[in-house]
Amino acid sequence: MDFILQPWPWYVGGPLIAISLLLYFYFGKNFGASTNFDTLCTMAGAGKVSDYFKKDWKERDFALLFVVGLIIGGFISAYYLIPNQAIDLNAKTAQELTDLGFVNVGNQYFPEEIFGEEAYTSLKGFLVLLVSGVLIGFGTRYAGGCTSGHAITGLSSLQLPSLVAVIGFFIGGIIATWFLIPLLF
Amino acid sequence: MKNIKFLLLGIFFAIVLSKTQAISWYRFYEMFAFQSFHMFGIIGGAVVLSMLFMQLFKSGKIKDINGNKIVPKPKKKGYIRTLLGGTLFGVGWGISGACAAPIFVIFGFKLIPAIILLLGALLGAFFYGLLSKKLPN
Numbered sequence: 001m002d003f004i005l006q007p008w009p010w011y012v013g014g015p016l017i018a019i020s021l022l023l024y025f026y027f028g029k030n031f032g033a034s035t036n037f038d039t040l041c042t043m044a045g046a047g048k049v050s051d052y053f054k055k056d057w058k059e060r061d062f063a064l065l066f067v068v069g070l071i072i073g074g075f076i077s078a079y080y081l082i083p084n085q086a087i088d089l090n091a092k093t094a095q096e097l098t099d100l101g102f103v104n105v106g107n108q109y110f111p112e113e114i115f116g117e118e119a120y121t122s123l124k125g126f127l128v129l130l131v132s133g134v135l136i137g138f139g140t141r142y143a144g145g146c147t148s149g150h151a152i153t154g155l156s157s158l159q160l161p162s163l164v165a166v167i168g169f170f171i172g173g174i175i176a177t178w179f180l181i182p183l184l185f
Numbered sequence: 186m187k188n189i190k191f192l193l194l195g196i197f198f199a200i201v202l203s204k205t206q207a208i209s210w211y212r213f214y215e216m217f218a219f220q221s222f223h224m225f226g227i228i229g230g231a232v233v234l235s236m237l238f239m240q241l242f243k244s245g246k247i248k249d250i251n252g253n254k255i256v257p258k259p260k261k262k263g264y265i266r267t268l269l270g271g272t273l274f275g276v277g278w279g280i281s282g283a284c285a286a287p288i289f290v291i292f293g294f295k296l297i298p299a300i301i302l303l304l305g306a307l308l309g310a311f312f313y314g315l316l317s318k319k320l321p322n
Contacts, residue, residue: 007205008201010226010230013207014231014234017227017230017231018233020194022238022247023190025242027250028249029191031257036285037307038310040310041310046314050314052314052315053311053314065191065192066192067195067289068192068195069199070198070199070286071195071292072192073195073197073203073290073293074203074292074293075292075293076293077203077290078293081200081204082204090215093214093215097211110282110294111211114298115295119298126301128280128281129281129302130308131305132277132280132283132302132305133277133288133302133305133307134305136285136305136306137309137313138273138274138309138312139270139274140274140285141309141310141314141317142266142269142320143266143268143269143273144261145260146284147286148286149260149285152228152235153257155232156232156238157235159260161261161262162260164267165270166271167268169271169272169274170275171268171272172274172277172278173213173276173279174275174279175276176275176276176277176279177214177279178217178218180276
């Protein structure tokens with residue numbers, strides 16, 4: 001039980017993610033997460049506006065169940081499996097963030113500065129999350145995949161477009177971490 | 186229901202991501218700042234073991250539940266779309282610390298922020314759908 005409640009190291013996480021991919025393919029489907037954004041748009045009626053969304057979402061019922069599972073699994077983890085969310089951050093990272101004005105750095109999974117009340121009480125806080133979400137939705141669909149679809153499935157099956165996509169992920173992530181976050185906070 | 190296994194797999198995957206801190210904003214900040222091995226170990230470890238699985242799929246040693254050969258869908262070609270799309274996604278990921286699957290997992294941790302992120306992601310996918318024919322590939 002002790003192991004379940006402790007944070008799991010990378011060498012446990014990596015293989016368990018690969019096993020998730022294995023099972024997803026074994027169940028007969030292609031592993032990925034971001035196509036669900038399209039499916040949810042279709043379900044919300046986006047097909048009335050653009051042919052791109054004129055698809056039969058029922059063909060992706062398995063993926064929607066996977067998404068429901070992700071939500072349930074998140075609640076189970078948050079409420080029962082993680083008694084302590086403290087993160088053993090690199091001291092340099094913690095110092096950098098403290099210098100930017102972040103408080104209680106690494107005490108929880110999510111910083112209050114982005115995931116706290118400001119997300120719905122201030123326009124800036126709301127827009128930081130909303131615009132990030134727009135970039136995630138637009139970018140993953142344009143690139144044809146996310147971390148699951150490109151970085152894990154695509155790289156492991158040696159697909160060149162996925163390598164290009166992952167290079168893009170890092171260019172974007174570096175721009176965000178090195179330039180935009182210091183600018184925003 | 187034959188698809189209930191995907192629901193269970195989703196629960197399992199969410200627990201793995203949560204327990205390994207692979208949904209934590211700080212972990213991604215650290216990754217993009219190149220100040221920690223943790224996320225590289227997780228993603229790299231997953232890729233290396235998945236490569237082995239892909240070889241077993243290719244050689245037919247592992248077949249799917251119906252006995253069919255497993256063939257991962259080829260990704261769409263086009264360097265501009267993957268590089269530009271990837272970069273835009275990377276910016277969103279870098280700021281919010283969330284990629285596609287974790288957005289749903291975060292519901293259990295930070296409900297309203299996760300809903301805002303998902304709303305944004307759906308708007309983004311919707312914009313892409315509207316513009317898809319006009320964008321360079």
